[in-house]
Amino acid sequence: WWLDLLGCSRLSRIDLAVDDFHGLFGREYAKKAYSDDAFRTARAGRAPNGGERLVSEPNGKIINESFEVGSRESRIYWRIYNKAAQLGLDMHWFRNEVELKDMPIDVLLNIEGYFAGLCAYSASIINSLPVKVVTKKRQVALDIHSRIKWARRQVGKTLFDISKHFGGDLEKGVW
Known part of the structure; x- marks a missing residue:
């Protein structure tokens, strides 16, 4: 309520993430979800673009593995990436990260609900009652x-x- 008093009603950017340490929601899961249109935020309109990146050393060790949906200029931009490879750790750790732009400040009141309400993909990786984002x-x-x-x-x-x-x-x- 204090942000309302200050006239702050929108966030210019907020990043939300869900980490997977059990091999459930990695790059392959994201690719399958993308092919099933699970990243759509509305029934009508164009589906977001998606693509993968895989960088490895000559010995086969993965140093960068990711799947991205949307673009940096999009209102919603997804990065699903191998956080363990990024940090050089020998473990399973995929981060499902979404960059949201121009969002209502209410997102801060129910982060898990808004995350789940973004699209079918986000609802599938978090156990929370979805809350739909109301656009401007x-x-x-x-x-x-x-x-x-x-x-x-x-x-x-x-x-x-x-x-x-x-x-x-x-x-x-x-x-």
Whole structure:
């Protein structure tokens, strides 16, 4: 609530991540989910682009392994990468990381829920009740809808009476 007092309602960027130490949600899982359209955030529109990267030494040791969905300029950009290889550790550790831009500040109130609500893929890797992200366009539509409802409730009868008094011409009632 204190951020509302300061006029802060949106986050310019927030990164969320889920780590996998058991081999459940690695690059192959992400590739399969991508081919199943699980990274879509809406039924309509274009699906995000995706691609993989695999860099290894001549002896076969993997030094960079990742699958990415979206682009750095996208509102939602996924990186699923081998964190253990990045740090040179001998263990299984994949990080599922999403970079979100221009998000409502409410994300901070329920991080797991918003993460699960991003797409079918994110819902499949975290056990949380999904919360859908409300985009700015949708928020504006909701705001105008609620303002119209408020106006009907608060001044609807008065506007009707003024309109009736001036024979349906509200312009005559404005001075």
